[in-house]
Amino acid sequence: MYERNPPMKNILILTIIFLFSCSEINSKSQSLAEVDWLLSSEWIYATKIVGPQYNNEEITRPPGVEQLVMSIVLPDLGGLNSKHQCLYYTVKFKEKKSSFRIQEFKNVDKCPEISDNERENFVYIEGIDNLKLAFKSYQIIMNFKHNKKESVIEIMLPNIEEGLIHNKYEAITTKSLRPGLKLLRLTEESFDFASNKNLGKLSDRFSLGTAIRCQQVNKNCESVGENRCEMCRYGWYEVVDFQCPNGGSKFCGQNHCGEKNEPACPRGTRVVPIEEAGLCQSDLGPVANFEKILVCQ
Amino acid sequence: MKNYKRFILIMLFCAVAFVISFSFFMDFSPISGKSDQFVQDKQALKRLLHNSSEIHRIWKAGEESREWSLISEECKKELRITKNFDESLLRCSPLLLQCHSLFSKNLDYSLVTFEESGNLPFRYLTKSNSSYQGLREVGIAVTLVDKKSLKKLDIFLEDNCHEVYLEQRAYAYGEQIEIKDGEDYRFDNFDRHIYLDTHLVTNFDINMWLKFGNPDFTKGISEKKEDELFLPAVFLTYTQMESYCSYKGRQVLQAHFLDAASFLPMDLNEKIPKRNLRSPYYWTKKASEYKSDCKLLYSKDCLGKREYQTNSSQPSWAGLFDTMGGVFEAVRNPIDGESNLKASSYYFDSKSSWHKIGFRAGWNGEGFGLRDFDFRGLNPYVNIDKFKVGFRCMREILQ
Numbered sequence: 202m203y204e205r206n207p208p209m210k211n212i213l214i215l216t217i218i219f220l221f222s223c224s225e226i227n228s229k230s231q232s233l234a235e236v237d238w239l240l241s242s243e244w245i246y247a248t249k250i251v252g253p254q255y256n257n258e259e260i261t262r263p264p265g266v267e268q269l270v271m272s273i274v275l276p277d278l279g280g281l282n283s284k285h286q287c288l289y290y291t292v293k294f295k296e297k298k299s300s301f302r303i304q305e306f307k308n309v310d311k312c313p314e315i316s317d318n319e320r321e322n323f324v325y326i327e328g329i330d331n332l333k334l335a336f337k338s339y340q341i342i343m344n345f346k347h348n349k350k351e352s353v354i355e356i357m358l359p360n361i362e363e364g365l366i367h368n369k370y371e372a373i374t375t376k377s378l379r380p381g382l383k384l385l386r387l388t389e390e391s392f393d394f395a396s397n398k399n400l401g402k403l404s405d406r407f408s409l410g411t412a413i414r415c416q417q418v419n420k421n422c423e424s425v426g427e428n429r430c431e432m433c434r435y436g437w438y439e440v441v442d443f444q445c446p447n448g449g450s451k452f453c454g455q456n457h458c459g460e461k462n463e464p465a466c467p468r469g470t471r472v473v474p475i476e477e478a479g480l481c482q483s484d485l486g487p488v489a490n491f492e493k494i495l496v497c498q
Numbered sequence: 499m500k501n502y503k504r505f506i507l508i509m510l511f512c513a514v515a516f517v518i519s520f521s522f523f524m525d526f527s528p529i530s531g532k533s534d535q536f537v538q539d540k541q542a543l544k545r546l547l548h549n550s551s552e553i554h555r556i557w558k559a560g561e562e563s564r565e566w567s568l569i570s571e572e573c574k575k576e577l578r579i580t581k582n583f584d585e586s587l588l589r590c591s592p593l594l595l596q597c598h599s600l601f602s603k604n605l606d607y608s609l610v611t612f613e614e615s616g617n618l619p620f621r622y623l624t625k626s627n628s629s630y631q632g633l634r635e636v637g638i639a640v641t642l643v644d645k646k647s648l649k650k651l652d653i654f655l656e657d658n659c660h661e662v663y664l665e666q667r668a669y670a671y672g673e674q675i676e677i678k679d680g681e682d683y684r685f686d687n688f689d690r691h692i693y694l695d696t697h698l699v700t701n702f703d704i705n706m707w708l709k710f711g712n713p714d715f716t717k718g719i720s721e722k723k724e725d726e727l728f729l730p731a732v733f734l735t736y737t738q739m740e741s742y743c744s745y746k747g748r749q750v751l752q753a754h755f756l757d758a759a760s761f762l763p764m765d766l767n768e769k770i771p772k773r774n775l776r777s778p779y780y781w782t783k784k785a786s787e788y789k790s791d792c793k794l795l796y797s798k799d800c801l802g803k804r805e806y807q808t809n810s811s812q813p814s815w816a817g818l819f820d821t822m823g824g825v826f827e828a829v830r831n832p833i834d835g836e837s838n839l840k841a842s843s844y845y846f847d848s849k850s851s852w853h854k855i856g857f858r859a860g861w862n863g864e865g866f867g868l869r870d871f872d873f874r875g876l877n878p879y880v881n882i883d884k885f886k887v888g889f890r891c892m893r894e895i896l897q
Contacts, residue, residue: 234536241540245547248632280630357547365895367691369665370817372658373895382554385630385639385652392621396629403715403744430896431634434625435744439690439894446689455740456749459832466752466832469686471770472668480685480754482835 230300230327233347237354239324240303243286244341244356246384249274251311252288253334257342260332265294267302271334272312275360279390281398286323287312293330301329301345339378359384399434401453407440407496408462416451418443420493440464441479441487441495450494458497461485465495542647549607549642550653556598557655560589565598573597583728584697584809590659592620592638593702593727610641610650615709622710623654624745636746657746661893662759662817664692669758670774671833672856674785682774683833685754691895694751694759697809697819698730698827698888699742707742715741730808730825732886736838736863739828739889748891753831753838753858755892759816760855766815778854780814780821790848796823797848798880806844818890822853825886828861836860839871845878845885852876861887 231239252271254260260270271288285306293299303324304316316322326347333344339361343354360383363376374380390396405411415430415437422445430437433453441464442449449467458466458480465479465487479487479495487495556563566573566588574580576597588594599609599619609619620638623630635656642651664687671683701722708716719738722731734742736750743750761776764783777785781794792800796810800823809819820827827840841852841859852859852873860872866884868877 232533232536234533234540238536238540238543241543245543276630276632280632282631359547359550365691367663367895369663371663372661373663373691373693379551379554381558381635381637381656381658382550383633383654383656384550385654387630387639387641387652391628391630393629394627397626398629398631399625403712403741428896432625433747436747436749436893438749448689455744456752456830460835467690469668469688469690471686471688472684480832482831482833 231325233326233352236301236324236326240354241356243275243323244273244358246275246360246386247273247358248276248283248360248362250336250341250358250361253336253341255334257333257335257337257344260290260334261292264292265297267291267300267315269312269314270332276386277307278386279388279396280386281390281396282307285309285312287316289316290329290332298327299330299332300325300327301332397434398432400429400432401434403435403455405435405454406457407452407454407464408457408460412452412454414450415453418445418448418450422447438464439467441467442493444470444475444478450492459485461497463497465497538647539649542644542649543651545606545646546642546644546649546651549605549644550651553595553598553640553642553653554655556594557590558659560587560591560594560659561585563594565602566594569597569601572601576600577727578724579727581725581805581807583725583807587660587697587700587702587728587808590637590655590657591702592618592622592706595620595638595640606645608643608645610643618709622657622706624710625747626712626745627710658693660696661693662696664694664755664759664816666690667763667769668771668774669754670761670776671754671757673778673854674774674776683754684774686770687758692755692892693895694755694816694818694892695748695890696813696817698825698890699739700728700808701731702727704731704734704742707745711742711745715745728808729806730886730888732825732888733866733884734887734889736828736861743889743891746891748893750828750830751890751892753829754833756818756821756827756829756840757856759818760814760821762815776855778856780855781812788853794822795842795848795853796820796844797842797850797853798844798846799848801844820888821855825888826859826861828863828887828889829858831858834858836872838863839887841873845880845882850876 250273254270267289269287270290273286274283277284287304289302291300302316302322304320305323328348330346335342339358341356341358345352359378361377366374400413415433416428417425419425420443422443430451435454437451437453438456439451440449457463459482465481468478468480470478481487481497485497488498490496556565596619611617611619612621615621620640623639624636635658637654637656640653666688668684668686675682705721708719708721739750760780762780762783764775777783779788792803794811796806810824811820811822813819814821822842824843826843829838831838837858837860839859839861846852862870
């Protein structure tokens with residue numbers, strides 16, 4: 202058999218050598234310039250960062266074992282959904298080279314603790330030593346040695362917000378790199394009405410039972426379920442229910458408080474007794490409905 | 499057999515040579531070229547980010563930007579604006595960016611124009627016309643192009659320059675009750691973050707709604723141009739006013755909040771006074787200190803002195819313009835639904851008793867003729883077919 206088909210064997214050997222060489226090329230570490238570009242062009246859209254696990258401390262442990270060191274949440278193309286990019290780092294150990302790997306996950310709440318071998322790497326680079334990660338002044342700063350050469354990658358994060366600032370006589374502002382400026386990843390899908398997941402119609406009314414409740418507060422002043430008021434298509438308004446310091450339940454849509462069969466408007470409780478906390482038109486009075494919401498009747 | 503071995507050796511040698519040269523080709527020559535490309539791409543991104551900051555600066559600074567001082571003449575000529583207007587309205591205005599894109603020179607970037615928005619270099623994004631998740635505010639989307647690399651960057655500029663935060667304190671609704679032991683209608687906004695528009699909605703704002711809003715809600719409304727651009731939008735029905743504020747994620751201003759932002763508190767440091775004493779004039783604590791001054795109250799007497807424009811009068815203590823005088827202003831009144839019109843306006847002379855904060859007329863929300871209003875017997879002495887009714891919006895923000 203061997204003697205009869207020697208060319209077949211040769212072809213087989215060559216094929217194996219060729220495939221081996223190709224697989225070697227595929228798993229190859231990316232260049233630093235490519236990694237810098239890939240991260241910069243993606244992470245500028247980041248809306249949330251979990252980590253870095255070690256804030257500007259050199260990651261030295263555990264050697265040879267891959268660990269999740271940072272998670273980035275960012276919108277996908279078109280901005281209809283968000284995705285996670287998970288940064289895994291392996292510290293050098295004996296012959297095992299250090300490596301830096303980023304994988305992308307959609308429809309997850311958080312990054313898995315270890316990377317997925319089956320999944321394509323968004324970034325893979327070897328020989329990244331003495332890695333330090335820091336989040337400072339709305340920038341991610343990565344200091345490391347690559348092939349024994351000191352390197353740094355700095356990425357601006359204009360979409361990261363750390364809360365709102367309310368100052369009297371002023372417009373609202375955010376704690377962010379450039380308050381009022383965001384970077385978007387627009388596509389035509391971003392304007393597709395069928396993909397619009399925001400809540401409510403213009404005709405929705407509390408009195409008709411069509412208004413969508415975007416936040417429910419219970420008698421213990423706890424928020425029940427998710428607060429979806431920022432998803433209201435046409436704004437939202439608050440009703441008077443349990444006199445909670447953080448406000449009552451909220452509904453999406455145009456506010457008709459004070460009118461007949463509509464909720465009473467919040468009046469506050471610092472200058473009037475708690476029984477008068479709801480405000481109605483002069484010929485109506487606030488009456489608690491079965492959900493303890495004051496309704497004008 | 500010998501030949502066969504030689505053949506194998508040659509083939510192996512060729513294969514190894516191929517792999518080495520292929521690897522070399524893949525590893526070295528293109529990588530340096532590729533690396534250069536990545537470096538150039540990153541530089542282009544840096545330029546775009548820098549220029550997005552510049553655009554943001556112009557957006558926020560408006561009339562105070564150096565760009566406006568350079569292009570204002572050309573811009574006004576292009577828009578055929580011949581009359582003076584309050585140029586602070588150019589803050590957070592896409593109009594300034596439109597002119598910047600047309601007339602500013604030596605820019606290393608350009609703004610993409612969108613066919614669907616009538617070749618304007620922006621699109622107005624709200625929660626009703628965009629599916630983009632995570633945008634807390636409404637505002638404009640602009641696409642920058644780096645002229646050197648032709649790389650693009652989409653940015654979003656939040657439209658919130660023209661609203662003010664209403665301080666958390668005790669307030670009172672309506673005119674002060676002079677009857678002894680009479681009870682004031684008091685309320686407070688502690689633990690609430692309420693923002694009020696500083697100025698009346700302008701025709702330019704409405705033009706944006708016509709372009710980017712749902713056409714089902716804007717039927718019958720026509721675009722205004724030239725010198726009317728920055729004047730208040732005055733011929734919308736109440737339902738249309740509501741639709742406009744909804745499109746911006748806001749509500750029509752409520753009467754008691756207009757009062758809160760207009761009555762000057764006697765002591766700004768005392769958040770919960772025993773009584774909310776208040777003067778009927780927003781500029782003074784004294785009820786007797788009425789002034790016939792067109793900068794404080796644009797009444798009928800001012801019409802011949804200087805042209806009416808949006809933000810004619812000085813701001814109230816909270817930062818609201820035109821709380822007295824100018825055009826009528828519709829509000830939603832949750833306490834007395836029929837008192838829904840700030841009647842203090844240029845339809846009454848400076849001596850009219852309508853010029854008081856909290857004293858309101860009625861409007862049916864539909865028409866603009868005299869019979870559509872209830873002036874409580876204090877009708878204006880003017881012969882006018884259509885009275886002008888402006889409005890503004892407000893909103894509450896989550897903690």
